[in-house]
Amino acid sequence: MIRSMEALKENLKKIHERIETACYRSGRKSSDIKLLLATKTVSAERILEALKLGETLIGENRAQELVEKYDALKLVKHRSHFIGNLQSNKINSIIDKVDCIESIDNFRLAERLNRRLAVKGLSMDVFLEVNTSGEDTKIACKPDELFDLAEKVSLLPCLKVRGLMTIGALTDNEKSIRACFELLRNLSEKLKAEKSPNIFMEELSMGMSGDFELAIEEGSTEIRLGSAVFGARK
Numbered sequence: 448m449i450r451s452m453e454a455l456k457e458n459l460k461k462i463h464e465r466i467e468t469a470c471y472r473s474g475r476k477s478s479d480i481k482l483l484l485a486t487k488t489v490s491a492e493r494i495l496e497a498l499k500l501g502e503t504l505i506g507e508n509r510a511q512e513l514v515e516k517y518d519a520l521k522l523v524k525h526r527s528h529f530i531g532n533l534q535s536n537k538i539n540s541i542i543d544k545v546d547c548i549e550s551i552d553n554f555r556l557a558e559r560l561n562r563r564l565a566v567k568g569l570s571m572d573v574f575l576e577v578n579t580s581g582e583d584t585k586i587a588c589k590p591d592e593l594f595d596l597a598e599k600v601s602l603l604p605c606l607k608v609r610g611l612m613t614i615g616a617l618t619d620n621e622k623s624i625r626a627c628f629e630l631l632r633n634l635s636e637k638l639k640a641e642k643s644p645n646i647f648m649e650e651l652s653m654g655m656s657g658d659f660e661l662a663i664e665e666g667s668t669e670i671r672l673g674s675a676v677f678g679a680r681k
């Protein structure tokens with residue numbers, strides 16, 4: 448974990464340069480790529496420093512951690528996504544504290560979320576999380592189940608499906624990682640072509656500290672970085 452604000456500033460500067468370079472290589476605009484800071488295990492103080500350095504989007508993995516940091520973080524304007532495995536019994540604790548839930552991977556969860564939102568008169572942006580690597584350690588929707596999930600979720604009035612999310616294969620093999628991102632992009636294009644109500648395929652959330660340049664080359668609109676920003680986690 449890094450200690451000083453100087454080091455954080457330096458890390459962010461390097462990351463933004465790498466985003467620029469990856470965009471240049473692939474003929475894209477860096478303004479089309481959002482940087483989400485993956486803040487699991489990072490203190491609220493440190494996250495506030497990153498926000499003060501100009502970052503605007505953060506993502507937590509655990510409901511409890513999100514709730515613990517919420518009061519401290521709300522002092523500085525930012526957007527907050529939930530990116531972890533969400534248990535149904537935690538929905539209520541985060542429902543009015545996040546702008547988007549990126550990890551919707553089954554209809555039961557979507558339905559419960561919709562019901563809680565309806566009670567509160569709220570609506571929520573969500574991404575559908577797809578397991579593009581085939582690694583069975585990952586809890587996420589299988590590619591061939593995505594269309595069914597999307598169709599059902601599109602009928603839930605309080606959810607707006609804004610995009611797809613994936614975690615690339617955990618390997619050094621560039622080809623395998625790239626194939627994951629390419630698959631997510633193809634799935635998104637197919638869903639877009641179906642023109643379902645409530646399905647807006649605007650975002651592709653893919654790319655982490657070890658593979659974000661590949662993700663940008665494959666069309667990512669949002670990269671989720673933790674260790675590259677804040678240093679290695681314990």
Ligand SMILES: *Cc1c(COP(=O)(O)O)cnc(C)c1O
Binds near residue numbers: 487657672673675
């Ligand atoms: C932790 C995490 C990240 C960031 O991982 P790094 O390798 O530290 O950049 C991104 N997405 C999700 C869903 C995560 O859990």
